[in-house]
Amino acid sequence: MDELRHNASHCQARPGIDDAVKLFPRQPITETDTLVKVDPGEVITINRETTMNRGQNFKLQISFRRTEDDGPVFQKQDGERFDSSITVKLNVNTKYSVFLTTRPARPVKRVVLKGEKLDVDRQKPQRSDDDCGVYHTDWSTIGQFITKSNKRIYLPIVIEMEDGSTVETKMQTKLYPEKESSHSRWGQEFHMLDLDCTQKPGQHVVDIRKELYI
Structure with a gap:
């Protein structure tokens, strides 16, 4: 019992x-x-x-290099005259290699630059133990206009992820003549646009918590 x-x-x-x-x-x-x-x-x-309700945090880094000679692009300090204190300097009629890096790795479907949809190809990270996804595409400024003095152009950037979510931002730029180099290739090198992102469950447009020109 x-x-x-x-x-x-x-x-x-x-x-x-x-x-x-x-x-x-x-x-x-x-x-x-x-x-x-x-x-x-x-x-x-x-x-x-x-x-x-806890979000998933990740980094998205966007960088540009000249395709012709694999040369860097440059940036300039603009103070508070425009929306951003940093301007990225590009040339018209020029082809650029665009690299996207996600940390930790997240599958990227494609990138849309100024309304142009561009497919991406996945690259191998430099370090095998680096938990990141690296993607590449080509984009050109053919047909775009030279930026007038004291003006800036904002390049809309949309990153489409494989899960259907998107990261949307814009980059402040100035377009110089095609062969101009004394101004467009002078100053501090632009390494990347660094985006600190968070995505909540069920959210399609990813929030950008912090944005840095590095």
Whole structure:
């Protein structure tokens, strides 16, 4: 009889744990869920709403190089005269290699530059242990106009991810004549446009928390 009572005690409802099971019946575990090991009889609290609203953070870095000679592009400090304090200097009728890097790695479908849809090809990271995705495409400024003095042009950039989400931004630029080099290739080298991104579950347009010209 004592043994039967002992076994029956283990079949009684466990406070906290059984309440959580009733509250979230048969819901699949997702990547954002946290698994917690508990001892028998321990009371736990599950805040699934907070967990589901937690965003996924990642870096997206965009860089340009001249395709003809693999040369860098340059940037200039503009102070507070325009929307951004940094302007990237490009030349008209020039072909550029565009590189996209995601950290950690996220599949990129294509990039849209000034409305032009460009397919990308995946590149091999420089380090095999680097958790990043590197993509490349070519883009040219053929047919675009030279930027007038004291004016700036904003290059719309849309990155389309394989999961259907998009990253949308714009880069402040100035376009110089095709063969001009004394101004367009002078100053500080532009390495990348660095975007600190976060994406909440179910969100299609990714939020940009911070943007840096490096």
